[in-house]
Structure formats: C-alpha cells, structure tokens
Amino acid sequence: MAITVNLYYTGTKGNARKFAEEMTSSGVVQAIREEIGNIKYEYFYPMNDSETVLLIDSWENQEAIDEHHKTPMMQKIMELREKYDLHMKIERYRSDDDIPDRDKSFIRK
Secondary structure, eight states, X not given: OOEEEEEEEEOSTTHHHHHHHHHHXXXXXXXXXXXXXXXXXXXXXXXXXXXXXXXXXXXXXXXXXXXXXXXXXXXXXXXXXXHTTOEEEEEEEEOOOOOOHHXXXXXXX
C-alpha cells in the first residue's frame, strides 16, 4: 500500500518558492525521483497563499521512506529548510485503489 505525504512548506518573502526552485535546480529533486520506491515528488503552489509550497511525496511503502531518510540528500534538504527558514505541516495518506462504484460516477477520465 503506497504512502503519500503532503508537506506544506511555509516561509516569508517568497522563501518557500525559492526553496523548491533550489531543490530542483540543485538536482536533489531528480535524485529523489530516481530512488527505489519513489512514486511521485512534485511541488505545487496554492492559489490563495503565495508563502506556501505543497510537496506531494509518494512512496511504495514505509520501508522506501525509511531508506530515503537515510540518504545524504536528507542533510541537504534540512540545510535548505534552515537556509530559507521554513516551517512545515505534514499530512500522511495510505492509498486506496479500490474506488467504490458509488464514487466512480463523479470521476471524469
């Protein structure tokens, strides 16, 4: 069962976006996407909050997350969080690929 973690990075003076941009330009994002067990690693910008960036980070299982947390990239991520003085809110979800028929009528493919 896959695990998705939504991380909301919040800062001031555009720092959350600068963080996401540096994560991408430095190659950290691509390296994470290439890790075994990573399904998705994408940044999004909320329309109503220019000081927050949402990271949607999905993994095949908890073991893949644990291995990710052991990589040298985690040190780089923590350094960038400090550099940009970011605060975080986290939400975790487990996937449910079994969509009930009563919900399927609301999904447009």
